Amino acid sequence: MTNVAIIGASRGIGLELARQYAADGCRVYATMRTPDRPGALGALKGDVRLHHLDVTSDTHVARLADALSKVAIDILIHNAGVNPGHGKADPDTTAEVLRINAEAPIVTVSALLDSVAASDQKKVAVMSSVQGSGRPRAGSPDLYGDSKGELNKRFRDIEPQWRDRGVVAIALHPGYVQTDMTGAYAAITPAESVTGIRRVMAGLSAADAGYFLDYRGKEVAW
Numbered sequence: 260m261t262n263v264a265i266i267g268a269s270r271g272i273g274l275e276l277a278r279q280y281a282a283d284g285c286r287v288y289a290t291m292r293t294p295d296r297p298g299a300l301g302a303l304k305g306d307v308r309l310h311h312l313d314v315t316s317d318t319h320v321a322r323l324a325d326a327l328s329k330v331a332i333d334i335l336i337h338n339a340g341v342n343p344g345h346g347k348a349d350p351d352t353t354a355e356v357l358r359i360n361a362e363a364p365i366v367t368v369s370a371l372l373d374s375v376a377a378s379d380q381k382k383v384a385v386m387s388s389v390q391g392s393g394r395p396r397a398g399s400p401d402l403y404g405d406s407k408g409e410l411n412k413r414f415r416d417i418e419p420q421w422r423d424r425g426v427v428a429i430a431l432h433p434g435y436v437q438t439d440m441t442g443a444y445a446a447i448t449p450a451e452s453v454t455g456i457r458r459v460m461a462g463l464s465a466a467d468a469g470y471f472l473d474y475r476g477k478e479v480a481w
């Protein structure tokens with residue numbers, strides 16, 4: 260049995276990750292902010308176990324780590340993210356986007372690392388974006404790109420510690436995907452993105468640790 264944990268699985272790419280991994284026979288631990296209204300995630304077929312998680316809550320993260328402490332997580336994908344759009348953001352929005360996009364993936368993966376290290380596969384992906392390449396930039400009005408650049412920086416700082424535990428962790432660009440974040444005119448469907456992501460995750464070896472890859476397995480510039 261392969262255990263897969265998807266952080267942020269209510270809709271978009273995260274929902275499709277949960278759907279495809281469950282359809283493939285994996286046991287899926289899927290998190291969402293509204294488990295009282297599970298919607299499409301609750302309707303998935305297969306072994307899908309819902310957990311309540313707002314990634315900005317230290318209490319939620321600690322509770323999830325406790326709930327999964329006896330579970331060996333083969334594949335952990337931190338997918339949750341927000342895009343506030345372009346333009347100058349106020350300080351509260353800036354702090355929230357950095358918390359969700361740059362800080363939470365590192366905090367949440369670190370909290371679950373013992374469960375990953377106890378598994379056979381020991382694979383982690385944090386969902387970044389090509390928009391983080393070459394960022395953050397001084398004076399930039401692109402909070403989303405800057406937040407993903409900040410995630411990349413933090414990932415590169417901490418990843419060697421995860422590698423020391425035998426974990427293969429990558430930063431991942433899912434492609435330009437048709438979701439609520441982008442709209443219907445994006446280049447590929449969630450199904451195409453996730454089919455690629457699953458192939459990339461299946462093919463990861465120790466030599467891939469610390470790389471920034473896209474959903475086709477191509478390296479992305481930091």
Ligand SMILES: NC(=O)c1ccc[n+]([C@@H]2O[C@H](COP(=O)([O-])OP(=O)(O)OC[C@H]3O[C@@H](n4cnc5c(N)ncnc54)[C@H](OP(=O)(O)O)[C@@H]3O)[C@@H](O)[C@H]2O)c1
Pocket residue numbers: 266267268269270271272273291292293312313314315338339340341342359386387388389432433434435436437438439440441445
């Ligand atoms: N779509 C693209 O083309 C694209 C390209 C590059 C990178 N990405 C990245 O891929 C990831 C998924 O994007 P998407 O397109 O699927 O976006 P989406 O449809 O907007 O879905 C975002 C997901 O993140 C969750 N989320 C947001 N804030 C959260 C929080 N504080 N705690 C827990 N969950 C939270 C949402 O949950 P709720 O339903 O509760 O809001 C939702 O499940 C993001 O990290 C995004 O930056 C997407």
